[in-house]
Amino acid sequence: MDRSQLKMEANQMLSQHFGFFFTLFIPYFIMEILTNMSNRGNESFSLINGTLPPSYDGNLFLSTTIFGIVTMIFSYSATFNELDAWRNQSDFENGFSKSFNIMSSQKVFWGTIGVFIMSFIFITLWSFLLVFPAFIKACSYSQAVYIYRDAAKNGHPIGILEAITKSRQLMDGHKAEYFVLQLSFIGWWIVVGITFGIAAIYVTPYTSLTMTRYYLNLNNEA
Template sequence: MDRPALKKDAKSILNSHFSFYFLLWLPVFILEAIGAILFYPDDPTNDALTTSEDIGLFLTFLAALMAIGLFFVSIDAIRQSLQYDQPLQKSFTLFSRGEYFLGTLLIYILIFIFSFLWSLLLIIPGIIKSMAYSQAYYIYRDAIDKGESIGYLEAITRSRQLMDGHKWEYFVMSLSFIGWGLLVAFTAGIAAIWVQPYMVLSFANFYNELIEQQTAANSQQPPVTDPPSTTTPDQLSNDQTPKA
């Protein structure tokens, strides 16, 4: 997989439509900022969460869910099927269909539980499994849009299968954004206005490439044919004889 090419395509899309992506991500940025401010404890020595911290935690969680909805917008951009209009309306893509919201929420919870349980064994298995589950949201959304019936666990299972042999590539892709993450930290989050859409577009492109590779591999498999008949001419004649 050509990682630099995937990131270059994502960067080209973002730079060509930056004003759209800025407005698209603006509600998420606002929720993240308010959530971070409220969640910061007034008294670090107090272990109990205050009401403001509870609200901050909820807003951060809501922002994370909304960001997953923007994964769907990003995959449409990668596939050149996105209309670059009404960015604020598209910010709430997750809530545009009940299946999107419910599926994303339950898959999010299941992935958290599974990753947490694997992490109880060792940190490394938890990270590996998190990467294996990373494509579940895209898979679920594609199935819903095609009218397919898909369960939440099935989406996670398909993600594991799709990521088989590609987890190292995903890991390297993640590492390639460390410098950008440091830039976001040094700018107190301001650089996220550009970096966050860039990362999401890049990983959407990663998923699209996986699907294209899977489709190409399936098309190269020989068709399944029925085994040759072992019926003899005599048997054929007997079978065709009318019975009383």
């Protein structure tokens, strides 16, 4: 798969409809900011007090988990809208309201959370062996949420484990390719760090559009 072609197409899509994709990702950006603010507040509390009381540890874990899941939901909601855009099944209007589209289908909403959690559990279990096998599995399961959502949208819903299995099969022979594609964005994320996160306004949808385009190529849709 031509990595440069994928990124060029994603850049063209973003350039032509930047306003739409910016507003589409606003809820995700807000959750990212809230999560970072929460973590920094917890770190400050730790530095001031020296130690953390047991109840604080529990609250920290709960808040971090909730923020993480909500952020993940908005991230996937944005990518689902991107898939529709790539397929010419959606217009480029009302990006902010469309960022909540994932909540219009209970099956997709809860299934997305389920696929995310099960993939995380499997990857964590693999990590008990070695980091490398866990990394390989992370690449293998990377398309599971897209597969689950597409099946539900097309009226042929599948189970969470089946989506993970289909992702593993789809990624057979493509894991190294996927890793290199992800790695190619390191320079952009360095820019995000240098600009104190401001560049994420462009880099986040650019990266996401590239990865959804990659999924379509795997499915021979592009």
